[in-house]
Amino acid sequence: MDSRDSMAIKTKIIKRPKLGFWENIYFPEVIRGILITSSHFWRNLFFHTMHALGLFKAIRAAVTIMYPEEKRRLSPRLRTRHRLTKREDGSPRCVACMMCESVCPANCIYIVAEEHPDPNIEKRPASFDIDLGKCVYCGFCVEACPEDAIRMDTQILDIAAFSREGMKLNMPELLNPNPHYARVVAKS
Numbered sequence: 397m398d399s400r401d402s403m404a405i406k407t408k409i410i411k412r413p414k415l416g417f418w419e420n421i422y423f424p425e426v427i428r429g430i431l432i433t434s435s436h437f438w439r440n441l442f443f444h445t446m447h448a449l450g451l452f453k454a455i456r457a458a459v460t461i462m463y464p465e466e467k468r469r470l471s472p473r474l475r476t477r478h479r480l481t482k483r484e485d486g487s488p489r490c491v492a493c494m495m496c497e498s499v500c501p502a503n504c505i506y507i508v509a510e511e512h513p514d515p516n517i518e519k520r521p522a523s524f525d526i527d528l529g530k531c532v533y534c535g536f537c538v539e540a541c542p543e544d545a546i547r548m549d550t551q552i553l554d555i556a557a558f559s560r561e562g563m564k565l566n567m568p569e570l571l572n573p574n575p576h577y578a579r580v581v582a583k584s
């Protein structure tokens with residue numbers, strides 16, 4: 397006997413239950429959905445009106461955040477899009493030591509180093525790119541940096557792009573993260 401026969405999987409046929417008259421016309425479920433939605437609407441309208449009058453302030457009513465124009469306030473500890481910090485003259489603090497590039501588990505940091513014109517600083521990045529399409533947001537690059545030159549505190553979470561190439565951030569973008577991302581609103 398084939399060993400596969402002895403391990404044959406028993407199949408159990410489950411018959412599709414027949415729908416009754418009310419289930420077939422979907423009418424009760426439609427009514428139930430409308431009742432649930434309208435009960436939320438009237439509850440929120442009532443409590444927002446009461447709050448405007450200074451009553452029932454302890455009871456919360458739902459607030460709609462108009463995403464993407466408005467966004468929730470994010471925790472300052474949240475790792476968001478990267479940025480490169482600057483010196484007082486506006487140049488990057490990065491000394492192109494490659495620590496972040498070496499530690500990155502996703503291999504998504506690409507740095508080209510060049511000599512710094514200041515003899516007190518050994519190197520600087522000629523180019524510094526991060527491919528957010530590969531990044532796993534582990535924060536190792538920030539931890540590894542000896543110069544506090546890279547941070548993940550921009551509060552920018554919009555990282556969608558139309559192409560893989562569009563997911564790459566270059567040095568000017570990292571030095572000046574796009575500020576149009578959000579109007580931060582109070583927590584609802």
Ligand code: SF4
Pocket residue numbers: 496499500501502503504505526530531532533534535536537538
């Ligand atoms: S957050 Fe992690 S994966 Fe992303 S660039 Fe930094 S080290 Fe690499």
Ligand code: SF4
Pocket residue numbers: 489490491492493494495496497507537540541542543544545546
């Ligand atoms: S670890 Fe810091 S200083 Fe070194 S290359 Fe990365 S960002 Fe620059």
